[in-house]
Amino acid sequence: MRLYSKCEHCGDKHFLFGVLSPERNVCPDCGYHYPMESKYRIKLVKDRYSFEEIDKDMSTCDPLDFPEYDKKIRQAQHRxxxxxxxxxxRATLGGIPYMLVVMDSAFMMGSMGSVVGDKITRAFERATSERLPVVIFCASGGARMQEGIVSLMQMAKTCAAVNRHSEAGLLYISVLTHPTTGGVTASFATVADIILAEKDSLIGFAGPRVIQQTIKQNLPPGFQKSQFILEHGMADMVVDRHDIRDLLHTFFQLHRDTPKEIDHTELSAADKQWNKKHKKTDKNKAQALDAPAKTDDCADCADSANNNKHENPFAQLIKTARHAGRPQTSDYIRELISDFIQLHGDRRFGDDSALIAGVGFFHGIPVTVIGHEKGRDHDDRTRHNFGMAHPEGYRMAHRLMKQAEKFGRPIITFVDTPGAYPGIAAEERGQGEAIAANLLMMAGLKVPVISVVTGEGGSGGALGIAVANKVLMLENAIYSVISPEGCAAILWSDSSRTTEAAEALKIQAHDLLKFQVIDEIISEPAGGAHCNPAATIESVGQAIARQLSDLLKLSGPELADQRYERFRRIGDCEDIVVKNRN
Known part of the structure; x- marks a missing residue:
């Protein structure tokens, strides 16, 4: 009797009983994910006794009378x-009903023939009729060759069913497991609202052997693995099998009907975290909640305020707006958004760490959150590209904003960037078009959009996520068509005139409020947001809640019209002429 099993990935031996259990089938040492039988997949993601199989008796036909196909089918059925x-x-998870589809690579490599295509299509049709979300665990070698052109057409048929389900405003989550390739990858598997890639999965269109035989090249390590497709923008997340159940339940909750009123009684995430961790009063909270350490150049904090009395106010404003200690998007999310799930990728080319995006709850309301992330120290800033987004970042934002509109979710954006990344590769991939597409799309969104300029609002790179119903701005933030340094260099060829350019450009909040570019100024603590991040975040959260309460009262068309009129009046020439006459 065999008592031990050897992990084929790390080589360690494990006692068979209770370690590599079929319910998880994950190596306890290296975390390697082994293939999983469909019955255990189902057990993993349902409430007890809730699964009700449909189309159970559908069996394979042989449309082409392909040689020995009947025999292969019988063998696969027997095994x-x-x-x-x-x-x-149908199943429920946490009491929420949904449609569950589980593919099994143990049956002819999970290949898609007419019955597989038809069962998946019928599942989507029923889910559309019953208004259920759909979750598919994909595991397939692709289209089934023995069914020829009939198999190929299942790709179109399943996508047509997905489209109708999507047009009905319903959620579809695809979980890509090992392996997901060929015609399944090129059809229903990769057109979901949320795409999760299970750890250690092979995912791609052409398999590694096909690629190697065709182009005669050796493939790099990790090619077409889960992390590879995440980095190349094709998946929202790489997930561990242990986490999938809870993650699916959170997604279901986030995609239920959006409340029309803010729950003002619900504590913010910051309040909950503070009360649990410190059990102190609100008075103490604002002084100590996860405040970033003050850096050596923090000359404008209260303890050294005397040092900058003679500094040019615009030089001081620029320094404060760019201070590394100011709260960043990740800080606002951590303290204001509960159950936040970060999503990734543009579905075209890559992911972009200059932008953080995802979904969560703000005062009990599901929201989509998108914001620039600059980073703090040099390594962190390099990793986030100093908050300068590439085209794939703006296309990711585009995708998630359209998704928010589909599900009726308000959108909150945090703006803090010197500008869009000006590199060669960004131009090759269409930086200008990516920003323009966002402006066009955001103008017509039929959900509330609130943007907060938290630090530096640099040109089109900032506006690319800030065509909002309400634009809020921190007191010491700046917002401009170009950086003051850039303006001084281009117009006067003199970098020493930076502060003069800053004053002339009217980059500060009070000027922008007069021009109606922004709708509200959010006060900062003495010395700036970096001197008391917790108090700043709290003020921002209150301002967003106040504005969102009003916007939730408007219909979709009213929101789009309000946004149109808001931007239409900025720089209205007739209005300027009348003002000049007066």
Whole structure:
């Protein structure tokens, strides 16, 4: 009797009983994810006794009378104890009903023939009729060759069903497991609202052998693995099998109907965290909550305020707006947004660490949050590209904003960037078009959009996520068509005139409020936001809640009209002429 199993990934031996259990099948040492039988997949993501299989008796046909196909089917059915490579049915998770589809690579590599395609299509049709979310666990070698052109057409058929489900405003989550390739990757698997890639999965269109045989090249380590597709923008997250159940439940909750009123009684995430961790009064909270350490150049904090009395106010403003200790998007999310799930990728080319984006709850309301992230120290800033987004960042924002509109979720954006990244690669991938597409799309969004300029609002790179119903701005933030340094260099060829350019450009909040570019100025603590990040975050949260309460009262068309009129009046020439006459 065999008592031990050897992990094929790390080589360690494990006692068989209770370690590599079929319910998880994950190596306890290296975390390697082994393939999983469909019955255990189902058990993992449902409430007890809730799964009800549908189309159970559908069995494979042989449309082409392909040689020995009948024999292969019978062998696969005997080995797997099931009729085909997919199981579909209704289930509940945390009491929430949904449609579950589980593919099984143990049946002819999970290949998609007419029955697989038809069962998946029927699952989407039922889910559309019953207004259920759909979750598919994909595991397939692609289209089934023995069914030829009929198999190929299942790619179009399943996508057509997905489209109808999507047009009904319903959620579809695709979980890509090992392996997901070929015609399944090129159809229903990669057109979901949320795409999760299970750890250690092979995911791609052409398999590694096909690529190597065709182009005669050796493939790099990790090619087409889960982390690879995340880095190349094709998945929202790489997930551990242990986390999938809870993650799916959170997604279900986030995609239920959006409340029309803010729950003012609900504590913010910061309040909950503070009360749990410190059990102190609100008076103490603002002074100590996760405040970033003051840096050596923090000359404008209260303890050294005398040092900058003679500094040019615009030089001081620029320094304060760019201070590394100011709260960043990740700080606002951590303290204001509960159950936040970060999402990734533009579905075209890559991910972009200059922008953080995802979904969570703000005062009990599901929201989409997108914001620039500059980083703090040099390594962190380099990793986040100093908050300068590439085209893929703006396309990720575009994708998630349209998704927010589909599900009726308000959008909150945090702006803090010197500008869009001006590199060669960004130009090659269409930086200007990516920003322009966002401006066009945001103008017509039928959900509330609130933007907060938290530090530096640099040109089109800032505006690319800030075409909002309400634009708020921190007191010491700046917002401009170009940096003061850039203006001084271009117009006067003299970098010493930076503060003069800053004053002439009217980059400060009070001027921008007069021009109606912004709608509200949020006060900062003495010395600036970096001197008391917790108090700043609290003020920003209160301002967002106040503005969102008003916007939630408007219909979709009213929101789009309000946003149009808001930007239409900025720089209205007739209005300027009348003012000049007066």
């Amino acid at each position: 797997s104890k099931r009729k085909e490579a997919v199981i579909t049915g």
